[in-house]
Amino acid sequence: MEKGEQMKFRTSSAVVLFFGFLLPVYPSALPGKAAYNASCRNCHGPEGKGDRMSDSFYKVTIPRLNSNYVQEKSDDELKKIITGGVRKMGPAKMGAPSSPHSRKITPEQADEVIQYVRTLKK
Numbered sequence: 684m685e686k687g688e689q690m691k692f693r694t695s696s697a698v699v700l701f702f703g704f705l706l707p708v709y710p711s712a713l714p715g716k717a718a719y720n721a722s723c724r725n726c727h728g729p730e731g732k733g734d735r736m737s738d739s740f741y742k743v744t745i746p747r748l749n750s751n752y753v754q755e756k757s758d759d760e761l762k763k764i765i766t767g768g769v770r771k772m773g774p775a776k777m778g779a780p781s782s783p784h785s786r787k788i789t790p791e792q793a794d795e796v797i798q799y800v801r802t803l804k805k
């Protein structure tokens with residue numbers, strides 16, 4: 684391989700590695716769903732239907748995201764809850780809480796999650 688070719692090869696494999704790393708975070712075409720699964724599902728269960736293990740861990744029946752109680756909240760209220768937390772719930776993070784890669788959810792990701800949560804309405 685020529686020097687120039689070698690460089691090209693190295694650059695393109697770096698690009699593949701970089702995007703390959705991002706893929707697990709956004710596996711679906713619906714970004715809100717991916718963000719939901721990465722940041723809410725652990726405690727709120729698949730499709731917001733709840734998770735009994737989390738209920739017993741937090742010693743509270745965690746509000747079901749498909750319920751009227753949650754769906755009647757405005758987008759602004761939901762955004763405040765997601766980015767700022769509420770009572771026993773801390774500000775939402777992307778990725779498993781124990782992961783060194785978890786970071787606070789961005790306002791854009793919060794908007795996507797809210798769009799997805801709206802699709803869960805019973």
Ligand code: HEC
Nearest residue numbers: 722723726741743745746753764765769770771772775796
């Ligand atoms: C680490 C666990 C955990 C994660 C992750 C989590 N929540 Fe929660 N959530 C809770 C708990 C616990 C409560 C109930 C808080 C209480 O009543 O003290 C709650 C309550 C809520 C409520 C009801 C608030 C209210 O006013 O009663 C909404 C809405 C909500 N969560 C949305 C979300 C969304 C959307 C995400 C993802 C962006 C998310 N939560 C991520 C644990 C979590």
